[in-house]
Amino acid sequence: MATSLPPVAVPGQRLGSVATYSAGPGTHVQQSNIYASIAGPVIVDPAQPKTQTKSTLRVSRVIPGANQIGAAPSKTSASTTKSRPRYNTLPAVDSIVLARVTRVQKRQAAVSILVVLDDASAANPDPSKLASDNDNVASILTSAANPENHSNTDELRFQALIRKEDVRAVEKDRVVMDEMFRVGDIVRGSVISLGDQSFYYITTARNDLGVVMARSDAGNMMFPISWKEMRDPVTGAGEQRKVARPF
């Protein structure tokens, strides 16, 4: 059955029946048929062998190598981290984002979202995956600063808030925002709500969330030394931050 699928689809193209597949991202269902809703390669995610669920049919937003179409999902996601930046991903609830702090206030910090990490790596708590994410932070940030990326000014980026009570899970009432974030820090957070008309809401109340990159007062890149402190390698001065687990 999988052989009858087209390798690439354009919007409105019929891909299969809901009796055979379940509809994944990039598709929609009309009169018990699955149709593509974006242009891209058609990918079948095989069902878990033991369960009764059907294979999921999706149209990918990222363009892998032509020979990888239909390959195992883990393989494609590994290859896409190196390929071109993915298209216009919106922040959704539970998605992991990297954001730059733009303003720190007494009750909240305003950040602007640079990158939305894709669901595959975010949903997977595999430590090796997280490690690879962290390695890619530098490359992700340079790609966000790239003028070719369409969201390169704060005006065009999605704005978000980290409220005081969402900074950490313990001793929430003793949080002092100035000791958690500084303007310019790069923060990894998890979206908790689409929020109001202008801001998303982000939490850093997990060990793996918090500041991932920061510069000291002297302007040097700092390294983390504990969950709440980072140190400048040149001056040796320590500064307080809510640090993400660094591995």
Added chain:
Amino acid sequence: MMADRRRVNGPPGGTRPAVFASLSGSGTGAAERAQRQRQPSELRKIFLKTGLIPTASGSSYLEFEPSASLAAARANPKSLIPPSSALKLACTVHGPKPLPRSAAFSPNLVLTTHVKYAPFAARKRRGHIRDSTERDLGVHLETALRGAIIAERWPKSGLDITITILEAEDDRWWGDAPDSHDASWGMMNVLAGCITAASAAIADAHIDCLDLVAGGVAALVSDDEKQSSVAPKLMLDTDPAEHRSIVSACVVAYMPGRDEITELWLKGDSSKAALEGGDKRSGHEALVDGAVDAARGAHTVLAEAVRESLLKTVGQV
């Protein structure tokens, strides 16, 4: 008319060269009325390419094939005035991007469309500020696209679609008096082109759609000297410059995969139509069906253009 005080504007009137009676009456054939060389159901060829504007998240460029008389005039110019014009337009899609701070929360994608004629697009010079026809085209385009986009997949974000018309269709043959006909028929062809180009640009930007929506035009035309004697004939993809009189015209935005029309715009009197014997349809029905057929034709080009740009990106990686 609204004056634009911030720029140094060109002359507000037309900039075409003066035509002298001796020239148009002479044997050079400079003022010969263009004739339709195509079959009634034959469409003009369409050039459509996506992804030409790197700073936009999606873009497309569309061109209609010049009519036979225009192609001949370009190859062997006898007059400074082109006998007809062919549609050329560029479409850019920006977004999804955050809504402005003043906007209210929206669980759906907020679609904004702008259609603008370049100042040099038509025989009569256009201003820099959008006039009522351009705003009208924008509204029609928005209706056509809103039915095709799956808006709930993009909460809290906006999508800007901007179309620049580089060369517009004529409303009538240029040699006719400017007010000898009632309506601006060229606008219908422009809208059909806008719909097809915008659909390609949206697919290029990877915005979820139900189907590629294509635009098509059909018209009832009478090419007779005596207009009232013969019932008008149905023609697809009409170039207004090629016909003596257009009685009625229809443009649709059509999704072939679902057999749905998202936008229908009909002008003129469609009550009288010379259909083939045994055809029981009313003129109105025949006109809409004709426009749908034209849109089906445009859809094949549209799907091929989207597929082509997709395969090109796959090849690059």
